[in-house]
Amino acid sequence: xxxxxxxxxxxxxxxxxxxxxxxxxxxxxxxLTLSLDAVAFLACNPSIxxxxxxxxxxxxxxxxxxxxxxxxxxxxxxxxxxxxKGPAVQSLRAQADKIEYHNQMKLTLEKTxxxxxxxxxxxxxxxxxxxxxxxxxxxxxxxECRAVVFATGVYLKSRIIIGDWxxxxxxxxxxxxxxxxxxxERLGFKLLRFKTGTPARINGRSIDYSCLDVxxxxxxxxxxxxxxxxxxxxxxxxxxxxxxxxxxxxILDNLDKAPVFSGLIKGVGPRYCPSIETKxxxxxxxxxxxxFLEPESLSTQEVYIQGxxxxxxxxxxxxxxxSVKGLENAEVMRDSYAIEYDCIDPTQxxxxxxxxxxxxxxFAGQINGTSGYEEAAAQGIIAGINANLYLKxxxxxxxxxxxxxxxxxxxxxxxxxxxxxxxxxxSRAEYRLFLRQDNADLRLTEIGRxxxxxxxxxxxxxxxxxxxxxxxxxxxxxxFKPTEIENLFKDNGENLPKESISLKDMIKxxxxxxxxxxxxxxxxxxxxxxxxxEMNIMVKYEGYxxxxxxxxxxxxxxxxxxIPKEFDYKxxxxxxxxxxxxxxxxxxxxxxxxxxxxxxxPADIAVLSVLVKKFNDENKNKxxxxxx
Amino acid sequence: xxxxxxxxxxxLTESIFYKDLRLNFIDTAGLRESEDKVEKIGIEKSKExxxxxDVVLFVLDGSRKLNDYDKEIFEILNDNKNIIVIIxxxxxxxxxxxxxxxxxxxxxxxxxxxxxxxxxxxxxxxxSKVVSEEINYSKIVVxxxxxxxxxxxxxxxxxEIEDAKNQSMDVVAMLIxxxxxxxxxxxxxxxxxxxxxxxFSKFCLGK
Numbered sequence: 001x002x003x004x005x006x007x008x009x010x011x012x013x014x015x016x017x018x019x020x021x022x023x024x025x026x027x028x029x030x031x032l033t034l035s036l037d038a039v040a041f042l043a044c045n046p047s048i049x050x051x052x053x054x055x056x057x058x059x060x061x062x063x064x065x066x067x068x069x070x071x072x073x074x075x076x077x078x079x080x081x082x083x084x085k086g087p088a089v090q091s092l093r094a095q096a097d098k099i100e101y102h103n104q105m106k107l108t109l110e111k112t113x114x115x116x117x118x119x120x121x122x123x124x125x126x127x128x129x130x131x132x133x134x135x136x137x138x139x140x141x142x143x144e145c146r147a148v149v150f151a152t153g154v155y156l157k158s159r160i161i162i163g164d165w166x167x168x169x170x171x172x173x174x175x176x177x178x179x180x181x182x183x184x185e186r187l188g189f190k191l192l193r194f195k196t197g198t199p200a201r202i203n204g205r206s207i208d209y210s211c212l213d214v215x216x217x218x219x220x221x222x223x224x225x226x227x228x229x230x231x232x233x234x235x236x237x238x239x240x241x242x243x244x245x246x247x248x249x250x251i252l253d254n255l256d257k258a259p260v261f262s263g264l265i266k267g268v269g270p271r272y273c274p275s276i277e278t279k280x281x282x283x284x285x286x287x288x289x290x291x292f293l294e295p296e297s298l299s300t301q302e303v304y305i306q307g308x309x310x311x312x313x314x315x316x317x318x319x320x321x322x323s324v325k326g327l328e329n330a331e332v333m334r335d336s337y338a339i340e341y342d343c344i345d346p347t348q349x350x351x352x353x354x355x356x357x358x359x360x361x362x363f364a365g366q367i368n369g370t371s372g373y374e375e376a377a378a379q380g381i382i383a384g385i386n387a388n389l390y391l392k393x394x395x396x397x398x399x400x401x402x403x404x405x406x407x408x409x410x411x412x413x414x415x416x417x418x419x420x421x422x423x424x425x426x427s428r429a430e431y432r433l434f435l436r437q438d439n440a441d442l443r444l445t446e447i448g449r450x451x452x453x454x455x456x457x458x459x460x461x462x463x464x465x466x467x468x469x470x471x472x473x474x475x476x477x478x479x480f481k482p483t484e485i486e487n488l489f490k491d492n493g494e495n496l497p498k499e500s501i502s503l504k505d506m507i508k509x510x511x512x513x514x515x516x517x518x519x520x521x522x523x524x525x526x527x528x529x530x531x532x533x534e535m536n537i538m539v540k541y542e543g544y545x546x547x548x549x550x551x552x553x554x555x556x557x558x559x560x561x562x563i564p565k566e567f568d569y570k571x572x573x574x575x576x577x578x579x580x581x582x583x584x585x586x587x588x589x590x591x592x593x594x595x596x597x598x599x600x601x602p603a604d605i606a607v608l609s610v611l612v613k614k615f616n617d618e619n620k621n622k623x624x625x626x627x628x
Numbered sequence: 629x630x631x632x633x634x635x636x637x638x639x640l641t642e643s644i645f646y647k648d649l650r651l652n653f654i655d656t657a658g659l660r661e662s663e664d665k666v667e668k669i670g671i672e673k674s675k676e677x678x679x680x681x682d683v684v685l686f687v688l689d690g691s692r693k694l695n696d697y698d699k700e701i702f703e704i705l706n707d708n709k710n711i712i713v714i715i716x717x718x719x720x721x722x723x724x725x726x727x728x729x730x731x732x733x734x735x736x737x738x739x740x741x742x743x744x745x746x747x748x749x750x751x752x753x754x755x756s757k758v759v760s761e762e763i764n765y766s767k768i769v770v771x772x773x774x775x776x777x778x779x780x781x782x783x784x785x786x787x788e789i790e791d792a793k794n795q796s797m798d799v800v801a802m803l804i805x806x807x808x809x810x811x812x813x814x815x816x817x818x819x820x821x822x823x824x825x826x827x828f829s830k831f832c833l834g835k
Binding site: 085086087088089430432433510541544547548 | 794796799
């Protein structure tokens with residue numbers, strides 16, 4: 001039997017990050033995928049990033065992951081969303097070349113030492129008491145390993161639905177995994193059934209772009225990866241169009257044929273990304289909905305109609321599409337479909353993404369009930385990091401909610417679970433002023449280095465950035481006489497101070513920032529965009545960031561109150577029965593996590609804190625007594 | 629909560645939003661005289677709660693006759709100001725016959741909890757009592773030192789928000805959240821899900 005340190009099941013966005021993290025930390029890693037043609041496949045949007053997702057990509061990158069690098073290699077358009085709303089909620093969003101994205105990621109996997117990419121359908125997993133695991137494929141191949149990462153995406157018993165037509169297969173007609181769901185159930189996992197969907201793709205030559213608004217990329221922004229920072233090369237544009245009353249009439253007239261309403265679809269769909277028929281019904285007062293036309297790749301004419309996902313029969317779909325301005329003669333190339341799939345209830349996992357009931361099994365991506373490439377990659381890298389730490393017998397990594405969106409994401413799903421595909425949003429993060437894209441490296445790269453994933457090149461770039469930041473802060477106390485800054489202040493509508501003013505105080509003015517100062521005074525000429533930008537945010541938001549840092553310190557107090565593994569909730573009176581049940585199910589690592597479990601009240605937490613403290617004190621005394 | 633009568637011992641609370649009002653519902657333990665120590669504490673708590681509440685929903689089972697116990701409770705309630713008599717189980721045959729004049733003179737609402745019928749009528753009734761000022765707000769006072777301190781903190785945050793007028797939205801949002809968290813120390817409400825539900829009910833984010 002072939003032996004590996006780890007086997008990763010699934011080569012989507014979670015599986016790729018997990019496998020790379022494992023291989024790069026020196027583990028012989030087998031990456032099994034149903035189809036080599038579906039590696040890092042952008043099954044829905046040809047896009048990476050977006051609100052809160054851009055932050056996730058930067059965090060994956062800061063830890064030493066691949067998503068940011070691969071996006072930078074293959075993007076054909078880049079924009080910064082929410083640029084007017086402040087740095088905390090700004091997010092990069094790229095149109096990625098879907099074919100290139102797949103090609104480049106596959107090539108990276110193939111070139112990575114210790115990583116073995118192989119086609120194969122996993123049908124069973126055996127977990128032995130000594131920690132070895134046997135992974136069996138449909139072709140009866142058996143692989144022995146000690147850690148397994150499940151990153152099966154939407155392929156578990158998946159079913160595609162178009163009108164009353166259904167087919168057991170994965171996205172885009174790829175083969176699905178029929179048997180792995182039962183293997184998971186045999187291992188004791190509770191499964192959920194979720195639903196998602198993707199819109200039609202049409203031939204670009206059949207679109208009348210002349211009557212549509214164009215959406216271009218931005219030139220003066222920086223791309224995702226801290227490794228490959230440069231301005232993007234925008235090569236393609238998107239277009240904006242809308243549904244209209246006629247479209248809505250076609251949908252309403254055919255509502256009885258929509259599987260989401262006829263009861264054919266049983267899985268729970270995401271509220272944030274409803275099908276167009278759901279949107280029409282739910283937002284009945286709106287007479288139009290935005291649709292974006294996004295190019296799938298430079299090497300195809302296929303265009304993705306964002307916002308138009310449906311599971312209507314194909315004849316209705318075509319009528320719907322052709323009722324839209326600019327799409328009157330649209331040639332459909334791929335039909336829109338809904339897809340249902342099995343996933344696990346993520347509360348069965350620890351915040352390390354390791355299964356509670358079976359050590360050495362890790363889960364990442366859509367199998368955990370999340371949605372989105374970025375959410376998947378974020379979990380993938382953590383599962384990979386922790387599988388490596390598990391294999392080496394080291395303490396595993398848990399990112400806190402104050403460390404990054406990744407921490408928020410994982411804490412949310414393992415503590416509260418989810419009853420719909422989970423999407424990251426900025427409003428889920430308590431400390432978002434601190435959790436920005438620009439400082440993802442300052443927050444996470446040291447952690448990435450510690451777990452062995454940040455290589456020397458990235459480490460050097462990171463330390464250079466820190467050094468330059470220190471340098472730029474040193475010159476901020478430099479003062480300028482009113483005569484030297486007259487134009488800067490006048491042109492930007494600020495009152496000229498009577499006395500000399502430091503650079504730092506200038507930056508704090510509402511209508512002035514570090515870039516504007518540099519245009520006039522050229523004091524920061526020796527520094528690159530990243531450094532000036534980072535310093536500018538740190539100075540402008542100094543007071544608010546300090547407030548947030550204080551809040552984080554308070555938050556950490558409860559996070560650092562560890563609940564020992566041996567702590568038995570049932571032994572104590574004072575905790576309500578409902579709370580005991582919940583606590584035993586979730587098994588929180590600390591008081592902070594316990595306080596976020598629904599059904600556990602602040603009063604329970606107060607009691608629990610006292611009990612845990614008492615428990616720890618008693619144990620300490622016991623140990624001391626034994627020692628004496 | 630269980631289906632067995634007399635087993636509600638804790639005071640259970642739940643809040644909902646109706647129009648612009650937040651309604652806090654409190655389900656009390658039964659008021660039956662009892663020898664059981666625990667139950668007795670429950671009853672005392674219930675009486676205490678009754679005194680503090682603005683509206684009392686007196687729920688009767690429409691499928692059976694009024695018994696002595698119902699009358700007993702009504703005796704206790706009768707001094708109370710705003711009573712709405714709820715007659716439940718309208719899905720079943722009506723057996724209950726309200727003979728007591730006192731009872732008849734109250735606001736009556738027939739509902740079916742099982743079929744979720746007429747539940748909105750209750751909310752609307754409470755709302756109208758507030759709008760018509762049948763519910764007296766003048767007695768609302770800040771109870772303890774801690775709450776005074778929290779409210780003072782809130783005042784500080786509000787002036788911080790005013791100062792941040794020229795700041796970007798993310799800063800203002802942070803301060804509003806801070807205010808909400810501070811208020812949550814009194815109301816016990818700081819759940820993020822409300823915001824997320826609201827976002828989902830109004831916008832499609834896409835993937």
